[in-house]
Amino acid sequence: MNNILFMVNMRCYHLGEDVRDGVKRKHKGLDIVCNDGSTIYAPFDVKLNGKAVPYKKNNAINDGVTMKGEGLCFKLFYVKPDKYSGSLKKGQKIGTLLPMQKVYPGITSHVHVQMCDESNPTKYF
Template structure:
């Protein structure tokens, strides 16, 4: 009977320590590396053209980033301190819609649907203005929620889910 009492007593204590330890472990291992790129940042939900979450279906492929809801003309802030590498274009043959690629020793961040204001080959600070949001709904229709698209890769080029990486 003594052993049963010890076991009954130890199980709740064990679970309490495990859960607390797990919470601490998760808090310590979750990298919160990025600053919000707009105030009150929100990931685009689903609309007539799909969903803005990482991994959302895009027909035969998966969404490789997150879409952050913005109004056209909104100033976009850099999520990291890094060097502006280039200005990529999301659509082949369409130079109206633009992007920016910023890299540091840990991350490569590509943001589409903004007019870049940060100068190529210069360093931008985390939280500094890097561009102004474009009107992506004008390319599709008012059924598309206006947003900027953000993709993140690690230093080895592996695609990352940035959803929970914001400070």
């Protein structure tokens, strides 16, 4: 297991088309590669603003959190947060990457970062 500070060990996937299971979807964020079970830390002081889920249907990775900080609002998907409300200081644990391999065997496991307004988050990384 590796421990990452939110913005380390990053591989970016651009916004645009995502094809999975033969279904086209719009990719609305940035993916940060890390291993299942990795600890995810706050990149700066943040306020946690509730649960955020990527799917309408429940599965083992359908969890995440909405966060605000540094004038930004963003969502982290595929993370089991330690809590959904309150505040965290830079470097404090947000949560743990969920087991993506159980749902999508062979996928590159990652945290998905999506701006609340669905704008492109790339410039912040």
